[in-house]
Amino acid sequence: MKKKASIALALAAVLLFAAAYLSIPGRAPRGQPPLISLSGSHAFADFQNAFDAATGEPRLVLLLSPT
């Protein structure tokens, strides 16, 4: 019984660690600004600022799914 509980606990710890690790955003490729997470009250403002910062050139917006 104790062994089963230990295994379950270890498994839960591994899963928690994996979830925490995977929830960390990746690092943007070299030369690019860091990845911006759009959240909170200023979520869209962050995107709009980036959009408006390059009014002198065409802007291409790509909507993609990570997987």
Added chain:
Amino acid sequence: MQENPNRKLRVLVVWEPILTTDWAPPSGGTLARVSDVRVQQFWDRDHVVASSLAPIAQRLPSAGRPGCCIQRGFYWDDAILFPAGSSWSASVPVAFWDGPVVNALRALQNALDEQANSAQNPHSVPPHERGSP
């Protein structure tokens, strides 16, 4: 982008959770798929960008409306090109909008070429401002 490394262009890549496997922000490997330095990448967990684009799609003429792709009520897998000189607003002009991205690449390339030509010939009327005959 690799074919035109010197083209003036800003690319805003917005990753949003659409599929059931999209429960985490994009990994470094995912971000590395778009490695050009003209790119800025975003993680849009709450679909704020797609939601803001929806009314813009609604006001496009039927011929210019995206033929694809809406999933769970949000646009995704779409490429949207905005001409130079425009700031973000509900009436921002759209030069191109279509998806899925992999199928829209050729048409997108043509739209980018038209944008480049417009920049070289500023007195020509850009496609998004041309009226129908």
